[in-house]
Amino acid sequence: MTTSSTTRKRRTAVRKTTTTARTATSTARSPKPKAAPAAVMPVPAATDAPAAASQADAQAAPMLRKKELIERIVLASGMKKKDVKPVVEATLGVLGQALSQGESLNLPPLGKIVVNRRKDRDDGEVMVARIRRGSAMVAADKEAVDGGNTPLAEAEKES
Numbered sequence: 138m139t140t141s142s143t144t145r146k147r148r149t150a151v152r153k154t155t156t157t158a159r160t161a162t163s164t165a166r167s168p169k170p171k172a173a174p175a176a177v178m179p180v181p182a183a184t185d186a187p188a189a190a191s192q193a194d195a196q197a198a199p200m201l202r203k204k205e206l207i208e209r210i211v212l213a214s215g216m217k218k219k220d221v222k223p224v225v226e227a228t229l230g231v232l233g234q235a236l237s238q239g240e241s242l243n244l245p246p247l248g249k250i251v252v253n254r255r256k257d258r259d260d261g262e263v264m265v266a267r268i269r270r271g272s273a274m275v276a277a278d279k280e281a282v283d284g285g286n287t288p289l290a291e292a293e294k295e296s
Contacts (some may be wrong), residue, residue, distance in 0.1 A: 160239045203225070236266065239255065247268070247270070247274075248268050248270035250266050251269070252265070
């Protein structure tokens with residue numbers, strides 16, 4: 138099986154350069170000291186460039202892995218891990234297959250998921266999807282995070 142690799146010419150935007158007269162005070166500035174990276178990055182404030190903000194959010198956002206998802210479901214449902222794990226794996230497999238086939242998903246607690254773009258690659262596929270959540274779902278999630286009744290909170294009250 139032969140794989141032909143094609144090279145694409147990268148499109149780059151040409152920036153217009155402007156020259157301004159610098160004063161003596163601006164050239165005499167000392168460089169700013171670099172701050173040490175924080176362990177946990179706060180959510181960045183809104184900026185003029187939404188694309189830059191979305192890239193920063195994607196890098197700063199914590200990632201939920203399958204193992205942690207299973208642990209959260211065990212805590213929320215009260216079921217045993219050995220019973221939850223095959224159901225979660227099967228659910229994720231079915232959802233992934235449906236998205237690969239271009240199906241839209243309407244899952245009320247999560248929202249409506251629509252695949253906007255899809256591209257096959259040698260190492261898999263890349264999908265860009267949009268998730269739309271209703272205001273009632275967002276409000277319910279905020280209430281749960283802000284001190285709503287979660288199974289973990291109930292367990293703490295009983296102790």
